[in-house]
């Protein structure tokens with residue numbers, strides 16, 4: 017089914033929110049751009065990391081929407097759409113030497129500009145040695161990461177994005193919003209019963225909490241915050257605290273506009289850290305560190321940050337991973353952290369590549 021839709025340039029999304037059934041959405045016409053950060057119609061949205069990205073916010077109309085495991089989808093026979101213009105994404109890959117140089121640039125800029133934290137991300141690209149079975153890979157991700165938001169998004173002319181994100185950006189139901197401060201990472205060590213958090217991770221997480229608290233205070237929104245807990249994503253531990261915020265419907269989009277990009281994916285102060293990211297990182301983040309999810313209506317939605325993700329285009333697969341850099345960062349550990357984060361997908365993907373068949377999954 018998925019292969020057929022890809023070959024016919026048909027936009028589609030398959031997603032599984034944590035603890036929910038899996039949904040399949042197919043749009044029968046080419047994708048339309050969403051001008052701004054608006055989420056006014058029922059459907060699936062994907063937004064890039066920031067307004068400075070060339071990639072546009074996109075909306076997937078649920079022309080067909082069904083339970084992924086239902087038989088209904090097998091009966092669809094959709095016509096081929098015109099091939100859209102292809103816009104290649106700049107997928108520049110740094111080696112470890114360049115990574116070290118770039119992180120030193122971050123650390124120097126922190127000193128001269130008083131930046132407290134900025135995320136540095138990188139890409140790892142590999143040729144697909146055979147045909148990737150997207151459905152079996154997706155189903156494996158669902159089983160492996162029950163607490164993640166797992167998805168496949170086909171954007172004709174761009175590629176196929178897939179991921180298993182541990183981070184909720186914002187959910188909204190009956191005027192109650194939920195968000196999380198998720199930051200600080202330690203690799204899971206099976207020999208240790210619990211992670212040993214250091215000042216670096218605690219401070220890094222605290223900066224995300226502070227951003228959410230000051231946003232609620234500035235908009236006069238009552239909120240409750242949980243204590244800080246350890247969150248196990250399957251590959252790494254993060255520090256996490258939950259927020260419940262009362263937000264009237266007219267304030268939810270302005271709140272979302274100010275919340276994103278949070279210091280978990282940009283840094284603090286926000287504008288200075290964005291300037292630094294765009295000066296030093298040489299790849300396009302595009303939809304990595306953006307957000308995505310299903311909007312039932314403006315009063316009911318769940319949006320997730322696009323982390324632990326990859327993109328398939330031109331018979332290649334590119335994995336994205338980053339980390340919060342602070343003045344206390346140890347550069348070797350940060351490099352290792354990005355490898356572990358990427359292993360969320362890199363460990364599972366090879367099982368689903370059929371080396372006997374050449375890759376036909378391309379965009």
Ligand SMILES: C=C(O[C@H]1C=CC=C(C(=O)O)[C@@H]1O)C(=O)O
Nearest residue numbers: 199200201280323337338339340
């Ligand atoms: C930017 C990423 O992670 C963010 C989310 C959780 C923890 C993070 C950290 O510890 O650095 C990052 O802020 C990524 O996974 O690519």
